[in-house]
Amino acid sequence: MSNFLSAVAVDPAFATTYADCTNTTVGYCTTPPKYQYASSAFIMGPIGDISDMFADMYFWSDSENRLVTEYFLHNPDKVALDYAGVLVLSLNNMKLDAGIPVTVQSASGTKSFLNAITNSAVCFVHGSGNSFGALKVLAQELLA
Numbered sequence: 297m298s299n300f301l302s303a304v305a306v307d308p309a310f311a312t313t314y315a316d317c318t319n320t321t322v323g324y325c326t327t328p329p330k331y332q333y334a335s336s337a338f339i340m341g342p343i344g345d346i347s348d349m350f351a352d353m354y355f356w357s358d359s360e361n362r363l364v365t366e367y368f369l370h371n372p373d374k375v376a377l378d379y380a381g382v383l384v385l386s387l388n389n390m391k392l393d394a395g396i397p398v399t400v401q402s403a404s405g406t407k408s409f410l411n412a413i414t415n416s417a418v419c420f421v422h423g424s425g426n427s428f429g430a431l432k433v434l435a436q437e438l439l440a
Contacts, residue, residue, distance in 0.1 A: 297332060297377050306380040318404050322425035323389045331379055331386075334368040336360040337422045338384045345374060362434045383410050384420040387427030396430055402439040407438050 301308045309328065317325030326332070336359075339346060350369045355365050368375040378384055385398050398421050401410040411418040423431025 300379050304380050304382055304414060305414055314390045314397045316389055319426060325389060334365040334377060335386055336364040337424060338420060357421060381418055382413055382414060384422055385411055385418045386422040388425035388429055393425060394428040400434060
């Protein structure tokens with residue numbers, strides 16, 4: 297994680313600014329908060345590797361997020377996380393006020409998402425848990 301964040305020039309403590317750990321029903325937070333857990337919401341890679349990751353899904357009795365996280369923890373050489381939200385920024389457990397870590401920017405007549413952490417474009421924004429309302433607001437801004 298530290299190597300990745302250093303490579304994209306992001307302070308590993310950025311999550312302490314944006315995390316909202318007041319509602320444990322939408323997700324677990326560490327102390328201090330870190331953007332560090334695998335999510336099954338967005339997965340990409342060679343189909344054979346993804347198939348290996350989900351090979352036990354038929355017998356799995358928990359959530360697919362837990363399966364993906366378990367696989368990640370046991371296979372750090374095969375799975376990488378986007379710790380700074382460079383490609384996909386998840387808003388779950390983030391403060392959803394004016395300090396949200398993503399905004400809609402407009403340049404040359406084109407709108408896109410801007411990751412406030414990296415100050416660069418982010419391709420995908422995921423609004424799960426407590427963040428679905430914030431995602432809807434971003435979608436409205438994108439379409440306005």
